[in-house]
């Protein structure tokens with residue numbers, strides 16, 4: 001692209017001049033300063049970015065003689081603390097980057113800040129018509145506005161091949177997204193292979209041969225994400241959205257009745273039998289050892305009471321507890337027990353907003369995800385007033401598609417626009433773009449996600465006052481072209497072309 005490299009998401013502070021320096025792209029090197037900490041995670045990142053920088057140059061159709069000796073041949077890395085193993089909610093992603101004649105240096109207090117700075121540096125490089133790679137004299141001091149910046153992918157409504165998950169984790173890193181919310185199971189299929197309950201996928205996956213995620217697959221996703229500073233937060237949604245669980249775990253779901261006879265269909269997980277909680281305890285103990293992130297997403301959305309209402313055992317149970325007819329209190333009992341089990345196992349947890357709407361008592365470190373797009377600002381006010389941290393997803397349901405440039409609508413959302421004290425505003429820790437899988441699979445997930453999710457990425461990383469769609473449009477066009485050049489099939493924003501078009 002023949003305009004100076006613009007960075008997406010926009011850094012908190014950036015000063016660039018028109019002074020440019022030729023970059024020796026073919027043999028670019030990352031070097032550690034003498035005092036820097038080092039680790040293999042960074043060495044891996046250097047290899048990835050060397051490839052990206054080299055490919056940027058290799059794409060040029062013309063060969064050129066550099067008009068001046070190369071000025072920039074290396075980027076000095078100064079990591080001021082030893083590498084951490086896994087990204088986390090409270091990781092420090094701040095960094096500072098100087099691109100200049102005498103020195104080109106990237107500095108951060110944590111390895112995650114170096115990763116974010118490497119991405120920024122790679123975006124500063126641009127290519128002239130003659131194919132030369134240049135960088136402008138630049139100073140950047142940057143950090144994210146929100147610490148949880150997520151993408152939800154749903155691998156139950158449609159299975160997503162690992163290669164597609166990896167492509168989108170790569171794209172998330174290009175956008176500084178730092179959470180992969182893996183909505184791994186739901187009503188339609190159970191692709192997660194549990195070692196302790198193998199029948200869950202054997203009977204609950206679409207096919208138990210190819211539409212599954214084995215323990216090695218799950219470990220590969222977690223490692224691929226870790227190397228890019230992306231957390232993997234799995235969601236095991238109950239008591240609703242769990243039809244597929246019943247295939248491999250008989251007796252788990254509530255039998256629905258018509259009159260005094262079971263109909264043969266099933267509803268939410270059965271909350272009145274002890275076997276339910278033994279099962280949850282055992283499965284979640286396995287999950288604690290499979291997923292390293294502190295948080296698990298427990299779901300709790302869209303629980304239909306119809307089946308519970310039809311079941312005589314359920315109604316007897318409720319009568320004995322003197323909660324006849326109050327099915328949300330029965331849901332509370334279930335959710336309360338699952339939260340307690342999860343807490344005892346060592347998980348902190350995220351839940352959908354209905355858990356709060358149904359007045360379930362939560363641990364105070366619970367994160368509540370607001371997804372119902374009906375005055376979500378009022379829900380944010382309610383949730384943070386109760387003292388819980390919150391995530392905003394409601395305006396960013398990317399599975400709702402339309403023609404035209406809906407990225408602008410996502411871009412103009414201001415998450416902090418709700419009534420609350422400063423303390424309440426601080427409880428809003430970020431948000432997520434959700435691409436549910438009813439109509440999405442490996443064939444269309446990437447173009448449907450990108451660059452629309454890039455609008456959410458900037459909203460959650462950049463300063464609140466970076467909200468001018470007119471200024472963002474050329475930058476997002478360039479960012480989309482960059483993703484295409486890097487092999488991400490991001491769809492176009494509007495008529496036009498990329499200097500290095502697809503293919």
Ligand SMILES: CC(=O)N[C@H]1NC[C@H](CO)[C@H](O)[C@@H]1O
Pocket residue numbers: 241301302352371397399436
């Ligand atoms: C929390 C949540 O969003 N629950 C359901 N709501 C509608 C979605 C599609 O837009 C999905 O079906 C999802 O499972």
